[in-house]
Amino acid sequence: MTPFTEKVISIIRDIPEGRVMTYGQIASLAGNHRAARQVARILHSMSKKQRLPWYRVVNANGQIVIKDDTAYNEQILNLQIEGVKVDHNGTVDLEKYRLQL
DNA sequence: CCATTGACTCGGA
């Protein structure tokens, strides 16, 4: 692991309910604003081994972009449970739910 | 160890 990875994980764990963050935002906080992809990758691999609210992470457009359909639906479901509205495109209102720092 | 991949992002046309 790298400090970057751990930082990303801790940041994600701190995302409160009903809020979301973008990959780029997290990457930036973790030290590399260009490591958005790694953030995504970390989620992909870590979510299998740890409990992370990975579903609170969306891309820069507030849209859920994920290949695995099962996880995709799961993400939307979890967000809705927390009160985040997701439209039929799998997009959330960033202006409203994005966690500002 | 080297090569490929990818839940991304940004800027330009």
Add this chain to the structure above:
DNA sequence: GTCCGAGCCAATG
């Protein structure tokens, strides 16, 4: 609004 190209770098094989 769209499409394209390039950057970035950890994880995987």
